[in-house]
Amino acid sequence: MSLPPDYSNEISALNREILKHQPQDVLQFCANFFLRRLESQRAEFLLSQQHSSPKGRGMAESSFPGGNPFGTSPSHTGSYMQRLDEEDENDAVASPTAASFPPNAMDKAQSNPASEDTFGNFAGFGGFGDSVKSRPQPAGGIGAPDAQNLPNNYNLNRRTSVSAESLNPASSDHSDWTPPKHPKSQEQQARLREAVAGNFLFSHLDDDQSAQVLGALQEKPIPTKGIKVIQQGDVGDYFYVVEKGSFDIYVNPSGKLEAGPDGQGNKVGSVGPGGSFGELALMYNAPRAATVVSAEQSNLWALDRVTFRRILMDSAFQRRRMYEGFLEEVPLLASLTPYERSKIADALETKKFPPGTHIIKEGDVGESFYILETGEAEVYKRGNEKPVHRYGKGDYFGELALLNDAPRAASVVSTTEVKVATLGKNGFQRLLGPVEGIMRRNDPSKLQDSDGVDPFTKSS
Amino acid sequence: MAAAVHKLLHPHRSRDQAREEEHERQNSAMDRARVEEKHTLAQWGEKKAPLEPGQIDKDPDQKMVGHSSHVLRKKDFELIKTLGTGTFARVWLVRLNDAQKGDENQVFALKILRKADVIRLKQVEHVRNERNVLAAVAGHPFITTMVASFQDHDSLYMLLDYCPGGEVFSYLRRARRFNEPTSQFYAAEIVLILEFLHEREGVAYRDLKPENILIDAEGHLKLVDFGFAKKVENRETYTLCGTPEYLAPEVIRNTGHGTAVDWWAFGILVYEFLVGQPPFWDQNPMKIYEQIVEGRLRFPSAMSSEARDLISGLCTVDTSKRLGNISGGASTVKSHAWFKDIDWDALYHRKIQGPIVPHLRGPADTRNFDEYEPESIHREGYTKEMQEKYEDSFKDF
Numbered sequence: 065m066s067l068p069p070d071y072s073n074e075i076s077a078l079n080r081e082i083l084k085h086q087p088q089d090v091l092q093f094c095a096n097f098f099l100r101r102l103e104s105q106r107a108e109f110l111l112s113q114q115h116s117s118p119k120g121r122g123m124a125e126s127s128f129p130g131g132n133p134f135g136t137s138p139s140h141t142g143s144y145m146q147r148l149d150e151e152d153e154n155d156a157v158a159s160p161t162a163a164s165f166p167p168n169a170m171d172k173a174q175s176n177p178a179s180e181d182t183f184g185n186f187a188g189f190g191g192f193g194d195s196v197k198s199r200p201q202p203a204g205g206i207g208a209p210d211a212q213n214l215p216n217n218y219n220l221n222r223r224t225s226v227s228a229e230s231l232n233p234a235s236s237d238h239s240d241w242t243p244p245k246h247p248k249s250q251e252q253q254a255r256l257r258e259a260v261a262g263n264f265l266f267s268h269l270d271d272d273q274s275a276q277v278l279g280a281l282q283e284k285p286i287p288t289k290g291i292k293v294i295q296q297g298d299v300g301d302y303f304y305v306v307e308k309g310s311f312d313i314y315v316n317p318s319g320k321l322e323a324g325p326d327g328q329g330n331k332v333g334s335v336g337p338g339g340s341f342g343e344l345a346l347m348y349n350a351p352r353a354a355t356v357v358s359a360e361q362s363n364l365w366a367l368d369r370v371t372f373r374r375i376l377m378d379s380a381f382q383r384r385r386m387y388e389g390f391l392e393e394v395p396l397l398a399s400l401t402p403y404e405r406s407k408i409a410d411a412l413e414t415k416k417f418p419p420g421t422h423i424i425k426e427g428d429v430g431e432s433f434y435i436l437e438t439g440e441a442e443v444y445k446r447g448n449e450k451p452v453h454r455y456g457k458g459d460y461f462g463e464l465a466l467l468n469d470a471p472r473a474a475s476v477v478s479t480t481e482v483k484v485a486t487l488g489k490n491g492f493q494r495l496l497g498p499v500e501g502i503m504r505r506n507d508p509s510k511l512q513d514s515d516g517v518d519p520f521t522k523s524s
Numbered sequence: 525m526a527a528a529v530h531k532l533l534h535p536h537r538s539r540d541q542a543r544e545e546e547h548e549r550q551n552s553a554m555d556r557a558r559v560e561e562k563h564t565l566a567q568w569g570e571k572k573a574p575l576e577p578g579q580i581d582k583d584p585d586q587k588m589v590g591h592s593s594h595v596l597r598k599k600d601f602e603l604i605k606t607l608g609t610g611t612f613a614r615v616w617l618v619r620l621n622d623a624q625k626g627d628e629n630q631v632f633a634l635k636i637l638r639k640a641d642v643i644r645l646k647q648v649e650h651v652r653n654e655r656n657v658l659a660a661v662a663g664h665p666f667i668t669t670m671v672a673s674f675q676d677h678d679s680l681y682m683l684l685d686y687c688p689g690g691e692v693f694s695y696l697r698r699a700r701r702f703n704e705p706t707s708q709f710y711a712a713e714i715v716l717i718l719e720f721l722h723e724r725e726g727v728a729y730r731d732l733k734p735e736n737i738l739i740d741a742e743g744h745l746k747l748v749d750f751g752f753a754k755k756v757e758n759r760e761t762y763t764l765c766g767t768p769e770y771l772a773p774e775v776i777r778n779t780g781h782g783t784a785v786d787w788w789a790f791g792i793l794v795y796e797f798l799v800g801q802p803p804f805w806d807q808n809p810m811k812i813y814e815q816i817v818e819g820r821l822r823f824p825s826a827m828s829s830e831a832r833d834l835i836s837g838l839c840t841v842d843t844s845k846r847l848g849n850i851s852g853g854a855s856t857v858k859s860h861a862w863f864k865d866i867d868w869d870a871l872y873h874r875k876i877q878g879p880i881v882p883h884l885r886g887p888a889d890t891r892n893f894d895e896y897e898p899e900s901i902h903r904e905g906y907t908k909e910m911q912e913k914y915e916d917s918f919k920d921f
Contacts, residue, residue, distance in 0.1 A: 089897055218801040220697055222735050224611075227752065227765035230649050231778075264814045268777055344810055347776070348764055376778035377762045384760065384780060403758035410760070410780070411844030495844055497851040 074101065085318065100317070228348040229370055233381040243375050245279040252307070253278055256365060259305045259338045265346055269376075270414070276375045281305065281365040286358045293364065295321045296329070296355040300345035302366045309362020310336045314355045321355050328355045346372050384409045387485055389458075390435045396463045399505040400496075407495050412485040417478045423461075426475040430465030432488045439482030444475045466492050466499045558595040562620050564588070565671050565683070566627035574665030574874060577724055581660075590662030592921055593672040598681065601634055604888065606896040607686075610751070612641035614899060617686060617890055631888045632671065635682040639918065640904040642680070648917050650751050650765070655682065655920055657727050657753040665874055666717050668738070668748040675921040678906045687746045689739025689882035690892025696734050701800035704828060706879040710737070711794050712866045713745045718790060719854035722783040726757035732789035733767050734796065741887070743878030756782050768809050769802040773817045773841045787848030787857070791838025798831055799824055803839070817841070830862040 078097055087093035248256070256278050260266040269277060286293065286309065293304065293311065297320025316322055316329025332354070335341055344350050346369050387409035391397055400408070414437070417423060423434060426446055436459045442451035443461070452474070455461065461476055466489050489499075496502060568588055580587075601618035608615045618634040620627055642651050658670035669685045692710060696702060702710070714732070721727040730752035738746045752765040760780030764771075772788035774781045796802045803822065804815040819841035823832050837847030837860070844850070848857045858868055870876050882892055 218805055222693065223733060223767050223769065225731055225752065225765065225767050227647075227650070228763060229646060231762040231764075233762065264817055265776075268817070347809075347813065350809070373762075373764070373778050377780070380760075380779040381762075401758075406758050406760065407844070411842075491844055494850045 074098075077101075226348045226350065228373065231370075231373055231377050233377055241374065241378070243276045243280045243371055244282070246282045248278070248281075255307070255338065256281060256305060259340055263340070263343060265343060270379075273375060273379050276379075277367065277372060280371050280375065281367050283307075284364040284366045286362040286364060289358055289360050291358045292321075292328075293356045293358065294342055294352045294354070296352050297321055298352050299349050300342055300352045301349065301368050301370075303340065303343045303346045303369075303372070304356075305340045305365040305367075306335055306337050307363040307365055308337055310334055310359045311341070311356050311362065312359050313341070314357065315353070316355070320351070328357070334359065345369055386437070387412050387435070390437075390460065390485070393458065394460050394463055396466070396499075396503070399502055404496055404502075408487065408492070411491055411495055412487050415484050415486055417482050417484070419478050419480050419482075421478045421482075423476045423478060423482075423484065424472045424474075426473065427471045429469055430462055430472050431490075432486045433460065433463040433466050433492075434476075435460045435485045437483040437485050439478060439480040441476050441478045441482055444477060445473075465489055467503070554595050558597075558600065559622075559624070561593060561595055561672075562600060562622075563624050563627060565632075566620060566623060566630040568671060574872070575663035577664075577720055580663045580720075581724055587663060589669055589671045590659040591672055592659075593674045596672060596674040596681070596683070598636075598676060598679070601632070601683075603634070604631070605890050605893070606898075607633055607890065607893050609896050610749075612645050612647060613637040613751075614896075615684075617888060617893075618683075619888065629887060631686050633668075633684040633686045635684060637680040637682075638903065638906070639675075639678055639680060639914070640906045640910060643910050643914055644904060647751070648914060651680065652917060652920060653752075653754045654750040655680075657725070657750050657755065658682065658684075659920075660725060661721070661727070664717070664720055665872060666713050666745045666747060667720075668746045668750075673921045675918060680918060680921045684748070685740075685746070686887070687738035687740045687748070688884050688887065688889050688892060689741065689743070689880070691735055692737040692739060692745070693734035694892065694894075695739070695880055696797065696800070702797045702879075704798070704831065707794060707797035707831075708863065708866065709876070709879055710745060710797065711790070712863055712868070712871055714747070714790060714793065715854060715857050715863070716868070716872055717745075717747050718783075718786050718848070719858070721753075722786065723853055726755050726783075727753055728756045728761070728781075728783045729753050729786050730789075731766050731770075732786055732793055733770050734793065735767075739878070739880060739882060739892075741882065741884060742874065743881035744874055745878075768812055769805060771813070771816060773819060774843060776813045776817055784843045784846055784849035787838050787846055788840075790848070790857075791835045794831070794838070795821075795835050798827060803835075828862075830860075834860050834862040 078094060081097055082090070082093065085093065257274070260277075266274070266277065284304070294300065294302075296314070296316055311334060312331055313333045313335065314328035314330060315332050316327065318329075321327055322329075335356070341354075341356055342352070344353075346367070348369070384406065388402075388405050391400065391405050391408055397405075397408075412435070423441065424430065426444070436455050436457060438457060441455045443453035443455065445452050455476065462472065464470060465472075492499060600621050601616075602621050604617040604619060606614055607617050613635055615633050615635045617631055619629075619631050623630065637651060642648055655670075655673055658668070659673070661667050662669045662671070668687070671683045671685065673680070673682050675681060714737070718729070721729055729747070729750070731749060736747060736749045738748055740746050754761060760782050762778060762780055764775055764778065766772075766775060766785070766789070770789040770792050772781060772785040775785055792802050792804075804812050806812050806815065819839065821836060821839055823835070834847070834857075838857075840846040847860070848854060850856060857863070858866075867876065885891075
């Protein structure tokens, strides 16, 4: 009896890899090798199915063993769940896609460059977003043309913890820190803003943070073709936006840039003006998942992790302390402990209103309480033509809504653009319980208690 | 070796020698203390019983465990086998060297951290937090007990109780997923841990995942690896740490985080118990983070509505709405319908039998742990400059 030729091919391929890499942990290396092989083969199969099937990926989905436990949900989202079987009928933990995969279907599988996405080589690199130009768009009408729609084989190995540099806003060396500011033209600013707009790390920023982050991007001219901006396997500290020129992206299946002419591995894409790469470096220091080489004379903007995260931290820190300070001034909330105040400060929501907005209306049932963060507002009461009061930064109103459902006693109208921090009665109660209970703490004996005075030494 | 050379070069009694003798006299007093301490440690292992939350909450020096030992040395332990490795630490199964009669079979887990690596990987602060949190919580029924800590010139040591059952992670991967009763039991013990850490200690654990949960000889959980644990009390903290699939949205966005991150991770954990993989996943970690920040959960149709409700409550992006972080804290989790069959008091006192009780040949059985590669020989020394700059940071050990 002889071994099947496919088997022999795989084993000799494995032998070559072993000779090349001389792994210390042979079993792990072999396991990884076969998982990679399996992933690529399955991915190729799926792609060929998608291309040939009129129903697009519906066909691919049904070729997996077991039912799709997410069957009730729309099929175009998160199809990676499809490999989870309802029943524990097979024991294919280490190779979830294997089991009853139809072997004859494999013959139809054809090589397709897009299948490289499923190798997991991009892990750690950060998405290329819209910037990857050369990736072929699969023809079969797949929802979104990215790797997410392919079954991603969940990595069943132990997961390593990650951590970034220790950031501590209270320490003195940070207290006078201001983010670096590198001058840019209006046009450059607008281009940069657009380039990062689709990135979720930037889309949550408020205007101030956004301005600081864009200001901190530093220009990095790349004088010529062939310069390796980042190298696969290296530590990563910078995120890059392409201003001008273009870059090629290479991935070596070994996980790092190797010596020699083919050391950078296969070209998997390229990135041009408005594109970006290396964003995982904004989270923590992870090895780069690809090598990026300039294809011509180019211009980049770079942002480092510590600057980025400090900008976010400092503005969050200042905002929280400001809110806590405001809350301390509200007599109704005087009995909150610092812990409770910090929880409320965390829950306050920022809202912006243009001038002339009725923030609260006299007679309405009140639900929320407001702190004026910036801008000015006027208070009107029915029967008075002139405002009865003016509010500025740090003033608060509507707090009685936290206590009862009585109608608003006055209207508050913005006179400038205003920014308010607001929290509803529901939110307040969810965090701290009923306001009445907190008010009751204002009882003098309770106050003494919390000051550490023995309640029995004084009659109350 | 150096001493021998020294003797050859200086055959006559020298000042150095006199000093050495004085040193030895002191050493014999140390030796007596050491013998006593080793016996005490061995005994602790024999009669360990869960402390009540109020008893744990004491100065570690007043407890039998969790103190910094000035007499223990690496040589007091025989290294038997590696139980786990991290980027700057290795955990060994150890036995007492020169143990008194009756103490010979007592085994421990010894976590050894090399100071040079801790410094190089910028983990000084985390290691300090780890030691101090473990000292404060020693004695909790479901947290690894740090029996003692000590140090020498190059390394830091934490002597921990040994959990022969191995990681929940291994059982979960082998079983692919846990059924509801198994998941409920383990999840409930975790709830008791988080309740204690958050509400009694003001500590955020920050690295909840199946890899960090061990099963002890009786089938109960022990939470290990407090490398990211931090006493946060009522201040938010900002350093990004954790495990990608388990990071809470506020950690990713760097808006400041606190104990609420553990409730988020707890929701991910329950999901992974029941489904076999965490809810947010992609080959590309940035895509994982994007999904987390968006926070849209999808459940297999087979999952019970109670489980969905619990996970949805825990994995809520808005911390002011997150179960466990809202008014009532851990008690709101404990009273959730998914936990309706749990007797919380009996659970705390380890009176409920766990679903997996490891089969063991003896207290030092390591069959439930994987094999690890031997330690690499290329190791950076602890230089004089490092010592001058950092030695003080390690003084608690």
